[in-house]
Amino acid sequence: MLEAKLAMSEAMVRVRFAPSPTGYPHLGNIRTALFNWVFARHNNGFFILRIEDTDVARLVEGATDVILESLRWLGLDWDEGPYFQSQRLELYREAADRLLKQELAYKCYCSTERLESMRQEQMKRKQPPGYDRRCRNLTREQRAEMEASGITPVVRFKSPLEGQTSFNDLLRGQIIFENSTLDDFVLLKSDGYPTYHLANIVDDHLMEISHVLRADEWLSSAPRHVLLYQALGWQPPQFAHLPMILGADRSKLSKRHGATAITEYQEQGYLPEAMFNFLVLLGWALDDKTELLTREEIIKHFSLERISRAAAVFNKDKLEWMNGVYLRGLSSEEFAQRAIPFLEKDLQTAINRPLDIGYVRQLMPLAQERARTLAEVPQLSEFFFVEELEYDVGLLLSKTDKAEAIRSLQASVARMDSLKDWNAAPLEAVFRPLAEELKLKTGVFFGLLRVAVTGRTAAPPLFQTMEVLGKERCLKRLRAALDKLVV
RNA sequence: GCCCCCAUCGUCUAGGGGACUAGGACGUCAGCCUUUCAAGCUGAAGACAGGGAUUCGAAUUCCCUUGGGGGCACCA
Incomplete structure (x- = not known):
């Protein structure tokens, strides 16, 4: 019985994430937290959070909150803590x-x-x-x-x-x-606070930490820690020094590397599930081809043996791609939910708030296909919201001359006016033949309409856009385009 | 300067002696699809840092060189 219990406690995995509140956690810090968390979950162990606030001089106001917020954002829930070293002097x-x-x-x-x-x-x-x-x-x-x-x-x-x-x-x-x-x-130290070396060892021992998974930068101080364990007569935990995450210049991540705080990625419109997936792939791989994994799959398959030893350079392009994949994988309802805060925040102030949720829901699928981050959604969909489109007349004339543009727009207004069923399919059924009548290539004609309706040359598919905008807005915009040309 | 770690396409990686004319992903380029954009699909270019050694055989093992990174605080 006792033996069984011993064997059990020996096998019990207890890991910790032990950040210091001297700054906001960046990609590298969080990747370490994530590996610890996944390792704990994989082994049905415990993930412990410990705040190493033993440096009074460098303490940053609010850093602890940001640490907690970052972990919560990624769903890295802890089983014990947060412990504060300042309370354990x-x-x-x-x-x-x-x-x-x-x-x-x-x-x-x-x-x-x-x-x-x-x-x-x-x-x-x-x-x-x-x-x-x-x-x-x-x-x-x-x-x-x-x-x-x-x-x-x-x-x-x-x-x-x-x-x-x-x-x-x-x-x-x-x-x-x-x-x-x-x-x-x-x-x-002379102020009575312990250094990292002491506090770390005392706490890891007292908290019965079984595995210390920490960044490579700690490797050089590991012998000091081992010596300390020996001096105190304690059994050291197992160590695994994880590869570091480097900036594009191949040096240690620091303030110099732009968006360092993980919370900034949240603000930039990255999804936590994409970030989670991306981060775990920085130093760990399941096999020779799998890139997209759910949290459950990651927990299920994670193992220390498959962690690489070499430092990894953070590749933002790939994060963006992956975020786009996750964005498109969302239900349109879910996507709208997540995008709305970004719309409320970033759409031009002239647009009335709160936004019309029903309208937002209609147009969201069109942005969803195109966005790589949620922060791009306002920009991608702004033309849906503005009262008056602002664009250069030249855009209308990029593929046709003035007379032809006017003639085409007038014909379009006439057809629209009499159209009852305002949906993408009937719209297309009207305008495709009209292009032929006008003796214009669809590319040219639709391009003209696109500019008139959205103010841009690149936008979601024309008829779907028109459907969402509604008849009134479309007519108004075509007439506005005509005004621009006639003046 | 000293100590430690690391080394496959630009980047993230698969590979743990023969299955390697080295696989996948991002990015790049080309084509297809197409009303533009995006997405998607197809294809292309692109790497085992160098030198020894071990072996019938080395991306895979060992050594050296080179390169990169990290550490060397009353910071973590």
Whole structure:
């Protein structure tokens, strides 16, 4: 019984996403969250959210909210948390005290100025920068002296001076570091807050995290973490360092790369389901051909073994394509629902709000076929809403001369006037023969009508557009076009 | 400078010794469809970084070089 329980808890997957609220999460951060979440769901495990707010100086107001919002947007629900490290300071202090007591850590009184100039000097001499361990072996007297001078010390870890530290990375195999390349890093800052290294280890242990799936950039500090686990006598979790997502210039994603915050993609009209699908494909693939997968399929098939080791460059074109596919896959009702906020927000202010929902529903399918993002919908459909079309007369005359355009439009007005059944099919049944009568190619004639009716040369199919616009609007617009030509 | 990771079309990737004249997707180009646009369909161009080694056989294994990335804070 006990054994069964042990085996079970051993197999229990508990992963965490542990962002720091020093900025808004970008694609890379969220991809890490997503891999953790999918891994948890695949294994019927737990996905834990932990906010690593131990840097008081760099804390960004509202960042935590944006983190939560980003996760919610993508449907990455968490089973525990959010925990806040700022509320757990006592735990880190206890761990640091223990290490101090066991002489596995020591207090360091060096000033930041000294450390800075030391680093400068090391760089100048092309030496690897790192703490020179001046305080590592202070005598009792020296320490008393420092304490007396009122300096608030930091606590540093006593890294082993020789030997190796290694661990098995689930993606990369055995990773070995020479201890001599590690310096005595800080565990506890002088403000009483822990550094990432300490807090991370304490929490991962206390929260019984089974797998740490984090970005590649952490690989270099992994030996410090392993050493810390050893010093504290704890079993380290399994590590997997995920490939990073790079910007188009192949460097680490940062503010420089434009739309970094994931919430901006929401504003730009991307669907969370498309983003989810796209993101999982950045570093993971099911097979040699599947690109489109539902969330359920992803959960079902996800595995660490199929994660690639190489960093990936974010390819926005592909995201856009995929978003378009998801957009077209929506029911027209669903599409309308999602597009309406964008219409309300971006349609020109001269257009009355609230919009006529019935009318919106009618025209949405025409935009749905063409949009790659929801943000494009207002632009694609604006001509449906404006009272007066604004366009250059020249557009009417791009394929015909003036006399012919006038003659054609007049004939069209006459036919329209007498048309009872205002639908795409009957409209086409009227205008196709009319083109023949006018001795115009359909391309030319329909092109003329298109400009008159939409003010553009590129628009949804003419007769469907006319159907949605309605007889009154169409007549009005043809007459407006005639006015433009006659004047 | 030191340490670590990585390396297949422009980009995302499949490939885990013979099934590879290296597959798919985005993008690009061409054609078809067509009242324009979009979508769709068909096709084309496009990659195993280089050099050694192992092997009957290497995109696949090993080594070196080169290239790219990351780290080296009282930041995470």
